Amino acid sequence: AVVTRYFGGIKLGAGGLIRAYAGSVNHAIEAAGLVEFINQRELLLNLDYSLYDSLQRFLIDEKIKISDSEFLSDIKVKCFIDEEKVDEVMNLLTETFNGKISMKKGDSQQVEVEVLS
Numbered sequence: 487a488v489v490t491r492y493f494g495g496i497k498l499g500a501g502g503l504i505r506a507y508a509g510s511v512n513h514a515i516e517a518a519g520l521v522e523f524i525n526q527r528e529l530l531l532n533l534d535y536s537l538y539d540s541l542q543r544f545l546i547d548e549k550i551k552i553s554d555s556e557f558l559s560d561i562k563v564k565c566f567i568d569e570e571k572v573d574e575v576m577n578l579l580t581e582t583f584n585g586k587i588s589m590k591k592g593d594s595q596q597v598e599v600e601v602l603s
Contacts, residue, residue, distance in 0.1 A: 487511040520601040526566040528592025529575070533561050537583060544582060548575065566597055 489507045498506060533541060538561050545552060545565065554564040567575050576589050 487514065521598040522601050523596045524599050525569040525594055526597045527569050527572045527594050529565050529567050529572065530590045530592050531563040531565070531579070532588040532590075533563070533583075534586065535561060537586060540583070541587070544579070548578070550575070564592070566595070569594060 489510045491503075531541070535557075541563065542552075550565050550567060552563055552565050556562040572591060576591075579587055579589060
């Protein structure tokens with residue numbers, strides 16, 4: 487870590503400067519937070535407009551974020567799911583929407599996920 491001092495002076499003293507620098511680094515570390523890299527697979531969904539609101543609620547309940555949506559004659563949704571949960575989520579989607587959503591697995595990638603303390 488680098489802490490830059492923009493003006494001189496000795497009013498804080500050596501101990502005060504050390505505390506100020508250490509405090510600056512601590513604030514930066516807290517603001518940065520921690521992340522974890524997780525393997526996720528892209529899931530491409532194709533659905534009718536009438537199902538979109540229900541799909542959004544489903545994804546919120548499952549804590550899955552939509553990474554991209556395309557609204558054409560039908561809706562194409564792209565999201566990323568933890569590699570070990572992809573098949574489970576696909577089965578849940580099939581059951582919940584009675585097979586009315588077509589799904590296709592896409593590429594795998596490592597994704598940064600914030601670690602909540």
